[in-house]
Amino acid sequence: MSTTPASKTVDFIFDFASPNAYLAEGPLRDIAARTGATVNRIPCLLGGIFKLTGNQAPFVAFGGVKGKLAYEQLEMQRFIRRHGLTKFRMNPHFPINTIHIMRGLVAAQRLGVADAYVAVVLKAMWEDGENMGDPVVIARVLAQGGLDSTAILEASQSQPVKDELTASTAAAVERGAFGIPTFYVGDEMFFGKERLGQVEDALAG
Secondary structure, three states: OOOOOHHHEEEEEEOOOOHHHHHHHHHHHHHHHHHOOEEEEEEOOHHHHHHHHOOOOHHHHOOOOOOHHHHHHHHHHHHHHHHOOOOOOOOOOOOOOOHHHHHHHHHHHHHOOHHHHHHHHHHHHHOOOOOOOOHHHHHHHHHHOOOOHHHHHHHHOOHHHHHHHHHHHHHHHHHOOOOOOEEEEOOEEEEOHHHHHHHHHHHHO
């Protein structure tokens, strides 16, 4: 159990499905290093959050709003330039059902390899364009990344892992989350990668 005070912990409501989760990951690690904070990544299913809250993906929700999606793309490119995230590529298989890799993340947390797992899967999803909804591709990517793909994938199929992911998704909604990336510092909620400056202020305050 971490002894880091709650005021120095940021909870990261996380699903690989969101490109903004990839874009937030590196800058959030930098913020944690600057503030001495701990990042507590909480695996949740974005689709489950949408279903429970009635939310929709931006390309659906704002598809009919003139100029909205073009502006969102402009803001994304500004964020990418600011943080030097030049390896980012929109996945050609998007949107991807991430239930297998999210159960894999819960399993990786239990096996003590979550950070390595996240790095490998984020790279595959948002740099290499892999179809990470395909179990065969997942196994290959994990093995190539130096992880024990058999152990992780076997554990990911256990009922306790499945139940934990379902419960954490419901708990995130109960806490107020309606999308990803969502961050909490104590009871304060911050939604979207654009709020990372506010997250840093809250951690440093």
